[in-house]
Amino acid sequence: MGFGLVGALALTSCGGGDDGGDGGASGSASSPAATSSASGSGSGSAGTGGGTGTASDGLQGSWLATADGKAVALVITGTQAGLFVTGGTVCSGTAGEDSGTRTIRLTCTKDDTSRASGTVESVDGSALKVTWSGERGTETYTRAEGGRLPSGLPTAGLGQ
Template sequence: MTCATARVRSAALAAGLAGALALTACSGGGSKDAPSSSSPSTAPTSGSGSPAVTGASKQLQGSWITTAGGKVVALVITGKKAGVFATGGTVCSGTAGTEAGMRMIHLTCTDGSKDRATGMVDSVDGKAMKVTWSGKLGQETYTRAEGGKLPSGLPSNPQQ
């Protein structure tokens, strides 16, 4: 990979991450003192008879980054809304929240990909979140992105 190609990819990543971080800045004004809803939900069912998705717990909120297949993937969760942005142009949107006592993510991708259509959050803490996707991806580990900055440890030039 040439330096010019690496710079273009870095610029594309920065633009995508800036958009993802801007999405989180537009979240509804929840109180910092509001309790986290990490306990199982007793949400009513929707008209289809399946459990309704309630808002994602405070732990899930924010911007999360991973790398997969040589691409940087940003997962952004704000309230009940979720989005995935990957270098190369993949954009997915949907919901995140508690469903039947499990923390779930449901996404629809503009390119028709089903790789991240349904994910279950296996674990989450202040720094990392593990999500198991129902598609061929399996489990991915995301790192929290704070303050508009990429987390440390991401490769700056994958060809080195």
């Protein structure tokens, strides 16, 4: 497991006084495939502002995916969002609602604008689907419960 993912997971396990609305009742995890498919056009805007309002409780938590052979961790706490990719990309920004649409707006290191602005397409107890306006396209994330990686997430050789 790459250092960036370990750091992201350690960061998410340092929660404040929130009793976590989901309760963490997750027996055997049937993990949906964490996938990435580029369907965007290749032009991205470096959105730095956040949506107004707060992200719904369904977005709260740690979400994991793989893209281009690297682990991606998306962490949403309140209206704050952070994204970490093995290999060094770190992003921070906001998650919220803008005119009834759930959005994620990030500013990333390494001049990476592929995840600068995203729209939440769907979210349930175990999967989050985000369509990024940049070249990244649509990514599906799997919820990480209790700071643990979900079963079935390919991690061997990531970040090398």
